[in-house]
Amino acid sequence: MDWLSKFPHMDDETLRTLKKAIDDGFRAFTRAYGDTIESFFDPLQFFLVHAERIMVRTPWPAVILVIAFIAWFASRNWKIVTGCVGTLLIVGYFDMWEDTMKTMSMIFVCTVLSIVIGLPIGIAMSRSERLQNTINPVLDVMQTMPSFVYLIPVVMLLGIGKVPGLIAVVIYAIPPMIRLTNLGIRLVDKEVLEAADAFGSSSWQKLRDVQMPLALPTIMAGINQTIMMALAMVVIASMIGVQGLGQPVLKAIANQYFTLGIFNGLAIVGIAIVFDRISQAYGRRLQRHMETVHQ
Structure with a gap:
């Protein structure tokens, strides 16, 4: 037996x-x-370092005004604008401004990189069933693999630093961007595409003038999810040298500093809420606009 x-x-x-x-x-x-691989990522490091430098060195009133303007442009809602400004003022009042700016610069670069990589892949998937069936299992693995595992090959290849952390965050956060781009384009009404064909639109013109505008609300939902997943990875990425709000949380865990961990954890939550409210409000505005145009 x-x-x-x-x-x-x-x-x-x-x-x-x-x-x-x-x-x-x-x-x-x-x-x-x-x-060779490390030198390939030098432009990425340049982008990340300068984005962080701009965020940290810009006077805090200017940063708050810019974010307030973005919140207003995206939502046209004073409650959301007030909430974003209030969150940033509280973060600064508790002396977490610099770490917050470092984290926001990291999330900004991660989001830009995820859009640049994920958007073309999602578009290509929407045009080919074979490609979709090939990439979907890869995305499944990327979403279910424990986040700590991403750090091992990245650190072995590139060592400790900002760029390895950035790459690990992008790998973890990019699947929603790819999936929802693919889904948004596939959900475009077939009758609208037939009308575009009747007007003699080329494949590129249909994508640019019909499919992408109508899929934009869904793509915005993908960007929103990418931002949320990137923020969730910030603390783990701090283990390999990513600066920002994650490092104090890691220090708090190692030394049992309760208030340090709670304060910085709440700051991460606050930043997540700011990004979430702005991106969701903009997505809803796009949705309403597209419905109006479609009617």
Whole structure:
């Protein structure tokens, strides 16, 4: 009955040999191509460093005014504007302004990168069933893989720093952007596309003038989810050198500083609410506008 208590498995020596071969192969790849891969990401580091520098060095009244203007443009709602401004004032009052600006610059760069990469992939998926069936399992793995696991290959390739953290955050946060872009374009009314065909629109013209505008509310929902997932990854990314609100939380966990962890955790929640309210309000405005145009 021993076979009932023990699941059949690979021989221990064979398993060790297999794991060692994979580990040695990855280390050899890192030694051979690590510097080349690192230099490939130099423009990304330049973008991230300068975005952080601008956010940190800009006077706080100017930052609050810009965010208030963005909130008003997106929502046309004074309650949302007041909530965003109030959140930022509270964050600054509790001496978390600099860390908050570093976190916001990281989220901004992650979101831009996710849009630049995710939008074309989502568009390509919407045009090909085969491509969709190929990429969907990859997205499933990306969304279900424990976030700590992303850090291992990234750190082995690029070491500790901002760029490895940024890459790990993007890998974790980009699937909603790809999925909802694909979904938004596929949900465009077939009758509208037939009308565009009747007017002699090319494939590019249909995408630019019909599919993308009508899919924009759904794409905005994807951007919203990408931002939320990026914020959720901030604390974990702080383990490999990403500065911002995540590092004090990590320090609080290591040293059992209750108030430090709670304050910075609430600051992350506040920033998440600011991003969420602005992006959702803008998505709703786009939805209403598209419904009006469609009618």
